[in-house]
Amino acid sequence: MPQDWRAGLAGLDLSRDSYVTVLTGAGVSAESGVPTFRGEDGLWKTYRPEDLATPQAFAADPALVWEWYDWRRGIIAGREPNPAHYAITDLENIFERFLLITQNVDGLHRRAGTRNLVELHGYIFGVRCVAEGTTMENLEVPLASIPPHCDCGALLRPDIVWFGEALPEGAILKAMEASRASDLMLVVGTSGVVYPAASLPVLAKEAGAFVLEINPDPTPITPLADVTVRGKAGDVLPEVVVAIRSFTS
Ligand code: OAD
Numbered sequence: 001m002p003q004d005w006r007a008g009l010a011g012l013d014l015s016r017d018s019y020v021t022v023l024t025g026a027g028v029s030a031e032s033g034v035p036t037f038r039g040e041d042g043l044w045k046t047y048r049p050e051d052l053a054t055p056q057a058f059a060a061d062p063a064l065v066w067e068w069y070d071w072r073r074g075i076i077a078g079r080e081p082n083p084a085h086y087a088i089t090d091l092e093n094i095f096e097r098f099l100l101i102t103q104n105v106d107g108l109h110r111r112a113g114t115r116n117l118v119e120l121h122g123y124i125f126g127v128r129c130v131a132e133g134t135t136m137e138n139l140e141v142p143l144a145s146i147p148p149h150c151d152c153g154a155l156l157r158p159d160i161v162w163f164g165e166a167l168p169e170g171a172i173l174k175a176m177e178a179s180r181a182s183d184l185m186l187v188v189g190t191s192g193v194v195y196p197a198a199s200l201p202v203l204a205k206e207a208g209a210f211v212l213e214i215n216p217d218p219t220p221i222t223p224l225a226d227v228t229v230r231g232k233a234g235d236v237l238p239e240v241v242v243a244i245r246s247f248t249s
């Protein structure tokens with residue numbers, strides 16, 4: 001296997017018709033100032049997911065759960081996409097077949113202009129009526145009332161996938177199909193420990209894709225990646241995308 005990432009990409013024979021996928025995690029937004037989950041200052045170092053990110057936690061204390069999401073919404077609303085988010089949009093513009101699969105709920109990929117994307121774990125500015133199941137965008141920061149309610153009188157919940165919940169079927173099926181069809185998959189800023197997202201690079205690799213990981217630290221995905229670029233996404237990804245463009249006929 002080529003260890004040098006440029007040599008690896010150069011050998012791929014990419015064309016505009018190649019299928020390119022990108023799987024992102026919290027690390028891609030770290031340089032925007034959005035906290036990750038498992039790093040030194042990660043959210044799960046200070047908070048327990050079972051207290052805040054489960055259906056049981058919401059049933060027990062919806063106001064507490066909403067306070068936490070309101071705080072996170074406030075952080076995210078004040079942040080901007082970074083060069084890594086924009087590089088992914090540039091990558092999308094090279095290829096006719098492209099899908100971004102993100103575990104992030106911050107909406108920064110949308111704001112950077114990426115169009116073909118699946119938000120596997122939901123969207124933090126989305127709200128869902130617990131009675132009717134209807135979803136809508138709510139950009140209010142901070143929320144005027146906690147917990148918020150739907151016009152029908154029922155509680156609204158964050159439109160997020162919590163621990164113990166299934167991913168939206170359409171989203172995971174689309175992500176799996178794209179992973180299996182990939183010629184090239186970039187895996188950026190994810191610890192690779194949360195399933196089923198973490199299984200997508202395995203699907204891609206098994207189907208013959210070239211897997212390129214970008215992460216400052218090793219992850220469980222590193223051994224299966226064809227190459228790993230060690231570094232911060234905002235520094236490295238723009239350079240990787242320029243190289244991909246130069247190797248695409
Ligand atoms: P984690 O916080 O688990 O992992 C972040 C990864 O990003 C780590 O591997 C870091 O080494 C890497 N990283 C940090 N800074 C980086 C940078 N500047 N550039 C590139 N990489 C960097 O976040 P996720 O893998 O996204 O789920 O976590 C997966 C899921 O676990 C989340 O979607 C969330 C969480 O519980 C739900 O809330 C359902």
